[in-house]
Amino acid sequence: MDPRRRSFLRGALREATAAAPPPAPPRPPWALTPDARFTERCTRCGDCSRACPVQLIHPGDGGFPRIDFQARGCDECGACSRACPTGAIAPAGSVPAFVWRVEVDRQRCLGERQVECRICAEACDTGALRCVPALGGISRLRLDTEACTGCGACVAPCPVQALSMVAPAAAPDR
Known part of the structure; x- marks a missing residue:
């Protein structure tokens, strides 16, 4: 289709x-x-x-x-x-759970607009999103794409919907 x-x-x-x-x-x-x-x-x-x-x-x-x-x-x-009775969903743990990763819309992100916000980083258990202190300013969001599992726990709590999940250009076959 x-x-x-x-x-x-x-x-x-x-x-x-x-x-x-x-x-x-x-x-x-x-x-x-x-x-x-x-x-x-x-x-x-x-x-x-x-x-x-x-x-x-x-x-x-x-x-x-x-x-x-x-x-x-x-x-x-x-x-x-x-x-899943058909195998459209592989056995848990056989491959990484998700192929997509979080993407940050920097124009919407409160931290980029000089408003203190750490909500997404607090929701991220893997440390893929971290707030790094800035000298004389507010913390800046830093994204570690390698640490992101794609679980999406950071998306819902964002008050300005600055986070979304995106698939890589070439997702691995599995």
């Missing part, structure tokens, strides 16, 4: 006519990549969504499961992986 067709039907003509297809939506942890492999295997049964104890997985375009980080992040418990 070509995602550009769905974009066209939704009125997103610009996305649909672009040379590259739009990026895949955030899928459950351990979802097969590229997205075409996931959508080939996924039957849209909803078992992963029902198994998620924090209700992070919801039906997306075409009924395929996606993660919505606007409410909370993923704790990588593995319930969705155990519930």
Whole structure:
């Protein structure tokens, strides 16, 4: 299924006519990549969504499961992986849970606008987001992309929605 067709039907003509297809939506942890492999295997049964104890997985375009980080992040418990009957979600721990990483919109970030805010760094358990003290000023947000697991725990608490999850240009096949 070509995602550009769905974009066209939704009125997103610009996305649909672009040379590259739009990026895949955030899928459950351990979802097969590229997205075409996931959508080939996924039957849209909803078992992963029902198994998620924090209700992070919801039906997306075409009924395929996606993660919505606007409410909370993923704790990588593995319930969705155990519930998937088709193998569209690989066994938990067999590969890294997520292929995407956090991206900071520096124009929206409060720290970049000289307002003290450490909320995202406090939500990040891996230390991928840190607030580094600045001499004579407020702390500045520093992102360590290598430490980011893609769990999305930092997205929801941001008061100005300056954080989003993005897939790398070339996600590894799994």
